[in-house]
Ligand SMILES: *[C@@H]1O[C@H](CO)[C@@H](O)[C@H](O)[C@H]1NC(C)=O
């Protein structure tokens with residue numbers, strides 16, 4: 001037990017000494033206790049609590065900045081520029097990555113050193129890089145363009161009384177790739193990306209559509225089976241030739257519609273000329289037809305009627 005305590009104490013002491021003497025060996029870390037710690041254009045880092053504890057710097061005059069650089073050139077450009085007293089404005093956020101001449105890094109102010117001192121029980125907090133959106137000042141906390149790759153971070157301590165001299169810094173983080181639009185869609189493609197109500201509505205709509213289709217099919221089949229018999233088309237009663245009896249001096253009328261339709265009518269041209277075809281009927285059944293015009297009835301008939 002005593003041995004374990006000694007080992008623990010030595011471990012704590014060595015960590016303490018590393019923290020105090022050489023913050024360069026520490027690098028910014030992505031927060032693991034927040035959802036969406038890396039998005040398409042933002043990253044959530046753990047704040048550098050305790051990193052600059054042993055640096056001699058008046059806490060209210062010294063400020064912690066985050067440097068965001070895009071490799072390959074960004075991190076080396078910053079390392080070249082960091083002793084320049086204009087370091088805060090040499091590569092302002094709005095043009096940090098967008099131009100061919102861009103230096104591919106920018107600095108974001110995180111706060112005075114006193115906010116990052118190691119007081120009893122101080123724990124790193126979450127800091128979202130990009131929370132100011134697409135902002136316009138040189139050191140604002142701007143978003144990255146979507147899907148930017150090879151982004152590295154480091155924390156620096158700048159003494160504003162010493163013409164913005166970088167007096168301490170951590171190491172660079174390993175390169176971080178932001179999510180590309182493609183990985184966004186693949187993330188949200190499954191059912192997991194949908195809310196339960198959305199799924200419910202989709203299911204209900206699908207079932208309703210299916211029922212509607214089923215009804216349509218049933219109606220079609222039923223309709224085909226029970227279709228009403230087609231109405232017989234009544235041929236009009238057609239008369240080839242008639243006498244206008246109601247007219248005095250009526251002339252027999254020929255229906256010109258029947259020209260060329262002779263074989264349907266019992267005309268001399270159509271009927272075969274069989275001699276004695278009706279002779280077998282005998283004289284008692286023979287009817288003698290006489291052609292009368294309406295106004296020429298014999299005297300005796302007109303008298304009896
Ligand atoms: C700081 O940067 C500016 C702009 O690039 C440059 O003109 C100036 O010479 C630099 N100063 C030093 C000391 O390097």
Ligand SMILES: *[C@@H]1O[C@H](CO)[C@@H](O)[C@H](O)[C@H]1NC(C)=O
Pocket residue numbers: 134143144145146
């Ligand atoms: C910020 O806005 C400017 C102008 O609309 C645009 O050109 C630039 O791409 C935007 N930056 C980001 C990271 O969205």
